[in-house]
Amino acid sequence: MLEPIMLGILGDFYFVIQIFVMVSIMSFILNHLGKGIASVILILVMFYVVFILIPALSIAAFLLYTLLMAGVSTLFVDFFFITAGQGHQQQQGEERPDVLGTDVGERKHMMEKAHQASRQAAGMMQGMMRRR
Amino acid sequence: MMNSNGNVIIFILIAFAVVLLLPPLIITVFPPAKYLFALIMVFILFSTVRGYLGDGVLTYVISGILIYFLVFKYLMVTSSLWVFQILLGVGFGSVIMWGVGTRFR
Numbered sequence: 014m015l016e017p018i019m020l021g022i023l024g025d026f027y028f029v030i031q032i033f034v035m036v037s038i039m040s041f042i043l044n045h046l047g048k049g050i051a052s053v054i055l056i057l058v059m060f061y062v063v064f065i066l067i068p069a070l071s072i073a074a075f076l077l078y079t080l081l082m083a084g085v086s087t088l089f090v091d092f093f094f095i096t097a098g099q100g101h102q103q104q105q106g107e108e109r110p111d112v113l114g115t116d117v118g119e120r121k122h123m124m125e126k127a128h129q130a131s132r133q134a135a136g137m138m139q140g141m142m143r144r145r
Numbered sequence: 146m147m148n149s150n151g152n153v154i155i156f157i158l159i160a161f162a163v164v165l166l167l168p169p170l171i172i173t174v175f176p177p178a179k180y181l182f183a184l185i186m187v188f189i190l191f192s193t194v195r196g197y198l199g200d201g202v203l204t205y206v207i208s209g210i211l212i213y214f215l216v217f218k219y220l221m222v223t224s225s226l227w228v229f230q231i232l233l234g235v236g237f238g239s240v241i242m243w244g245v246g247t248r249f250r
Binding site for chain 2: 022025026028029032033036037039040043083084085087088091
């Protein structure tokens with residue numbers, strides 16, 4: 014049921030991508046050779062290559078080029094090097110920088126405990142002095 | 146592509162699917178948005194082809210073919226891809242990678 018619809022959609026998009034490939038090739042040729050007989054011949058040759066000779070390879074190359082131009086390579090670098098590097102560091106037991114202030118909190122807690130202990134000690138000393 | 150916290154690929158695919166479903170969702174909730182998307186698509190396609198080929202009959206012919214397929218026939222797909230392209234352009238890919246990176250911590 015879905016197969017003919019999907020094939021239709023894929024076929025249409027295949028054609029659309031072929032047109033995009035052809036437009037970018039035409040633009041490249043016209044920019045480099047200008048409007049002359051040589052560029053017309055070259056455009057016709059490329060038309061034959063893209064639409065008849067190797068359509069699948071042309072589309073694959075164009076999609077890869079477009080994705081690379083859109084910055085997909087930086088995503089791969091992020092994923093495979095930066096993210097993987099973080100995971101590796103943590104596996105080796107290296108400490109991460111404390112950005113949440115937990116060490117400051119711990120120090121404050123310890124200071125409060127020390128104050129409390131000193132107050133208790135002072136209280137005990139006063140009690141002992143009164144007894145005398 | 147697996148780690149101890151779960152399958153990373155699933156998170157990437159979910160993030161991408163949510164992004165791709167945004168335009169159909171907007172059009173379903175607010176139907177006039179369809180015309181807005183169509184207008185934007187026409188402008189983008191025409192300006193893209195004109196940027197490649199300059200002014201001429203060929204530009205109108207190729208723009209017409211592309212507009213028929215991408216705007217009149219498959220508006221939902223095209224608008225999804227357009228939103229996806231915009232989000233990639235403003236660095237949404239990095240956000241996804243950051244989200245994936247948090248699963249490693």
